[in-house]
Amino acid sequence: MSEMLENSAASATRGTSGEGSALRNVMIAAAGVAAVTAVFKPREARAITPALTFSQIPGTGDIKVLNYALALEALEANLYVQALQRLTTGGTNGLGRQIPGLGLSANELDVKYLTEFAKVEAEHRDFLNGALGSASIIGTGTNGILRNAQFDFGLEDPTKNSRQQVLELIYTVEATGTQAYLGAIPSFATKTYLSAAAGIQGTEARHTAVVAIIFNLLGFTPRKDTAPLVGQTTNILGSPNTAGIDGTLSPDEVLAAVSPIIVLPAVE
C-alpha cells in the first residue's frame, strides 16, 4: 500500500518518492500491522479505527474469506469510480465531496483501461455479494457491517492527485488485491470457492501489469514493473521476491492498510 500511504500522508513524507520512500522502506522492513497502522494517518474521523482484523470479518470458514474479499472488491470498485471522476470531468463521491476533474478524454489510455477495469471490479463485487447472499458483509443481514460504508481515498484534494498519483494509487490497490487473495487462500475451509477466488486474483494481476505499462508509456517515473522480476530482493509491495513470484499479504496486514479508507456512517 505504499503509494496509497504516500498519497494520503503529508506530502513531506513523499520525499524522493518511489522506491526509496520512507514508507516503502517501512513496508519492506516490517510489513507488519503495527508499522502500517502507525504511518497511516486517517483524515476522516469516522474511518474505521482501530483497524479491522480478520477475526472481526463476519462469518466462519469460506464465508469469512469471501466477506474479506468482498470488502476489498467493494473498495476497489468504488476507487475506480472516484479515480475516473478525478481523471475526467469530476464528480461527487459517496461522502458528498466534490472531486475536481483533470479533464482527460475517454480516448486517453488510462481512462480507457480504467473504465474497463471499473466494470470488472464491480462485477467481482456483485459476484461475491451474490454468492454470499444474506451472509454478505455489505448486505442487510447481521453480517452487513459494511453495508453503508463509503470509501475515502482523498481524491478531492487536487494537490495530492495528479494523473501520476492517481495511477500510482490504482497500481498499489490492484497489487494489494493480488497479494491479498494469496494471503487469504490458507483461510479457506474448503476448495469450493478456490477456482472463483483464483479467477478473480489473476485478473487483478493483469490489471496491475497493464496499469504499469500505461504508467510507463505516459512517461511517469520511476517506471513500474509489470511483474516481479528475477534479481529483485523485494517485489512490488515490498514482500520478499526470490524467483519472480507474486508476494502475499496477510488479511490483517491488508485490513490494517485499508481500514482508514473505509468510512462508516456516524449512526448505524
Add this chain to the structure above:
Amino acid sequence: MGPCYWTMLYEERWEVMNDFDALLRSEVNRRAFLTRMSAAGLGAAAVALLAGCGGGSSTAITPGAPTPTPGTGFFDPTNFPGIPGRNADEVVLNFALTLEILEADLYRQALNLASGRALSAPLDANAPPSGSLGGYSQTVGNGTIAGNLAGPAFLYLVQYAYVEAAHRDFLRTALSSLGAPVATPNALGYTTTLTSGASLSDILGVLLIAEEEGTRAYHGAAPFMNNPALLTTAVAIYSTECRHSAAINYVLGKNIGPAFLSGDKNITGAVGVNPAPFSNNTFEYLRDPVQVLNDVQPFFIKAN
C-alpha cells in the same frame, strides 16, 4: 512470499509445523528450526525458505468440492498422465514444473531468435536489473507491434525469460527438498513453428500461447492440491503468468484478458464463457491438466 511457504513443505514434520508461528517471532526459535532442518539434511534449503517469512497459517484445507473430474484420485492417470509424485501436491508441482521447463526453454529460444543469437545459446548469466536489457538487443523487425510498444515488448521478452527460468528452478529445488521425484525435460527438447524470419510480434505471439495456457493450467490444477502453503505458492506463480499474459496481449494490441479461448472452462466448471451477467474479462479461465498436457504436445520434439 514463496520462501516462507516452502518451509511448510515438510508436511510430515508436524512438530516443525506447530512451531511455525513461534519461530517467525523469535531468533532463537529460527535457529532451532534451522538446526532441525539441517539435521534433516534440509539446511540450505531451509535457510533460503525462511528468508523473509511473514505471518502464516497452517490451517488445513479440507479436500472438498468441486472434485476435479474426470477421475477421483490424484494418481488417476486420466488426470495427470505421466506426471510423477508421491502425493497430490507433488504431482501438481511436477505438472507445473513440466510446463515451466517448457516455457523457460521457449523463452530462451525466443529471446535468442529475437536478438540474433544461436537458438541453442543459454541465457546470459545474470538477469538484467529492472528496465535494462542487459546484453540483449533486438535484431528482428517489430512485425505488427506498434512503434512505441516495441521497446516494452522486447524488454518483457528479456525479463520474462529470466522469470520463467526462475520458476523452473524454484520448483525443481522445492521438489528436491521434499525428496520428491522431479520431472525431467523432454529428451529431444522443444520446438516452435518460428523461423529465422520471424518478427517480434510473431515471436511474442507464440509465447503468448504458452503463457495463456500456463494461466489455465495452474488454475485448473490448483483444486487438486491439499497443502495450503503449496497451493498458495502455486497460485502465486499463476498470477505472474497472468501478468505476463496481460503485458504480451497489450503490446500485441490484443484484449489484455482474461479472454475466452475455445476449449476453456469457466470458474463454474462449465465449458464456455463466463455466466451472465458477467463479461468476458471478469474471471480467469481454466483447463483440466490432461487437456493442458495434450495442448502443449506440439512444442515437444518427438522421436520419429
